[in-house]
Amino acid sequence: MSETILRTENLTYTYGAKTPFEKTAVNNVNIEIKKGDIIGVIGHTGSGKSTLMQMLNGLITPTGGKVYLDGKDIYANKKELRSVRFKVGLVFQYPENQLFEETVKKDIAFGPKNMGLSEAEIEERILKAAQFAGLREELLERSPFDLSGGEKRRAAIAGVYAMDPQILILDEPTAGLDPMGREVLLSQITSYHNASENTVLLVSHNMEDIVRIADKVLVMNSGKAAMFDTTRAVFSRGDELEAMGMRLPQITKITNTLRQKGFPLSEGILTVGQAFDEITGYLKKEGKL
Numbered sequence: 001m002s003e004t005i006l007r008t009e010n011l012t013y014t015y016g017a018k019t020p021f022e023k024t025a026v027n028n029v030n031i032e033i034k035k036g037d038i039i040g041v042i043g044h045t046g047s048g049k050s051t052l053m054q055m056l057n058g059l060i061t062p063t064g065g066k067v068y069l070d071g072k073d074i075y076a077n078k079k080e081l082r083s084v085r086f087k088v089g090l091v092f093q094y095p096e097n098q099l100f101e102e103t104v105k106k107d108i109a110f111g112p113k114n115m116g117l118s119e120a121e122i123e124e125r126i127l128k129a130a131q132f133a134g135l136r137e138e139l140l141e142r143s144p145f146d147l148s149g150g151e152k153r154r155a156a157i158a159g160v161y162a163m164d165p166q167i168l169i170l171d172e173p174t175a176g177l178d179p180m181g182r183e184v185l186l187s188q189i190t191s192y193h194n195a196s197e198n199t200v201l202l203v204s205h206n207m208e209d210i211v212r213i214a215d216k217v218l219v220m221n222s223g224k225a226a227m228f229d230t231t232r233a234v235f236s237r238g239d240e241l242e243a244m245g246m247r248l249p250q251i252t253k254i255t256n257t258l259r260q261k262g263f264p265l266s267e268g269i270l271t272v273g274q275a276f277d278e279i280t281g282y283l284k285k286e287g288k289l
Helices: 049-056 078-087 104-114 119-133 149-161 179-196 207-213 231-235 238-243 250-260 272-285
Strands: 004-015 023-029 032-034 038-042 064-069 088-091 167-171 199-203 216-221 224-230
Touching (some): 023 064, 038 049, 078 088, 088 149, 149 179, 216 231, 231 238
Parallel strands (some): 038 199, 038 216
8 A cells, every 4th residue: 555645634725814805725625645646636716726736835834734745744844845845846837937047958957956966967857857848959048938838838847857856746737738739748747657656746627637647636626625536436426526617528428428318337437448348348238239
């Protein structure tokens, strides 16, 4: 059984506490994340996903509760928060908030340099990270502010990847990418996970992205952890998800409709392959194939 790498205890964050604009973005969240898991994080806009991710990374101090990394409260000693951010890497939803150096190469090098690595190792990590993120080598000497939206996304991902964090948090990583770019990036995230066995948290509005790579899914709703289970178990609760304002994967919606019409299909079918196997199996049994 995998060991717990990240755990929250009654984790809460309230914006504008004790003011007329007070709003609780994350409300009493208790989750345990195992080492090596790929977790999909979903929820409607304003559900608390991004605020939760920033507390896991040490960027936002909770107004209540705790975050434990390898069993240690990350907020117990504020001086150690910097090292936490090397271990829990976060790629923001808006990459322009994360890029600041003169060149893309210097931006990617920033984390490894602050980790005290040698010049040779920093150079190796820059090239490896750029390759992972699908960033062309000729872009490394350009200003990050001259990049397209998709290239900025790749540069931000490369900068976090270069630190080789124990936990990689990606907040809407495929936003701004074309279908081919999205396909490449998801394949690279899967390859990265298989090679490193590090933990990955993927925040996305794209349910197809989630079902493609996530072992488990955390559903945030109005600041609370409404569900946290295997991907199939979560998407088996389609009516509840839709009631929370979330869209099911297209194939799940189609097979749910077939089930309602009497076809004996399983709940929570996530992929075209699963649907094909079940439908052809049923047709063979009925002698129609």
